[in-house]
Amino acid sequence: MDQPFEHVIRVGWGDCDPARIAYTARIPAWALESIDAWWEHHLSGDGWFQMETDRNVGTPFVNLSMDFRSPITPRHRLLCRVWPTKLGYKSITFRVEGVQNGQLCFEGSFTCVFTIADKFISQSPPEEIRAIVEPLIRA
Numbered sequence: 001m002d003q004p005f006e007h008v009i010r011v012g013w014g015d016c017d018p019a020r021i022a023y024t025a026r027i028p029a030w031a032l033e034s035i036d037a038w039w040e041h042h043l044s045g046d047g048w049f050q051m052e053t054d055r056n057v058g059t060p061f062v063n064l065s066m067d068f069r070s071p072i073t074p075r076h077r078l079l080c081r082v083w084p085t086k087l088g089y090k091s092i093t094f095r096v097e098g099v100q101n102g103q104l105c106f107e108g109s110f111t112c113v114f115t116i117a118d119k120f121i122s123q124s125p126p127e128e129i130r131a132i133v134e135p136l137i138r139a
Contacts, residue, residue, distance in 0.1 A: 005037075005042075006081050007033070007038070007079075008078070009030045011073065016073065021073055022071070022072035024068075027066065027105075027106055028064060028108075030080060031096040034082050036048050037082070038083075042136070043129075043132065052117045053117075055126070056116060056118055057114060057129070059092070059115070060112055061112045062091070063109070063110070063111040064108065066106055067108065069106060070100070070103045070105045071105070072098065073100070075100075077100070078098050078105065079098070079100070080096055080097070080098050080099075081095075081098075082094055082095070084137050085109070086111075087134060090113050090122045090123065092133065093109060093110065094110045094111075095108070095109060095110075096108050
């Protein structure tokens with residue numbers, strides 16, 4: 001994989017505080033939206049909703065870690081680059097980097113576990129998901 005998946009966010013006026021920068025709480029939401037878009041792109045249109053309801057695969061988060069590097073404003077589109085960094089026995093970790101106008105605005109690590117959704121018990125990643133994710137893992 002040469003380039004990570006990119007999801008474009010339109011940052012709007014309503015996403016900002018009186019200082020004219022993005023509300024802090026919007027930033028993790030954009031990162032999660034971008035991970036959902038990554039799943040949708042790689043699972044033939046199936047994002048988290050379809051994974052949960054149609055595949056009976058849950059992926060609740062167990063860890064989120066973010067560093068903020070530069071303010072986000074409505075002036076430019078926010079490009080969220082997403083890729084998996086680790087596929088464990090029962091978990092997956094994603095890296096998300098948010099960039100505006102060539103400037104790194106945030107970076108983070110997001111780990112979720114695989115569950116049997118209707119039982120809420122952990123499971124290993126289903127083989128069809130493992131086959132998709134493993135070739136895309138990068139540091």
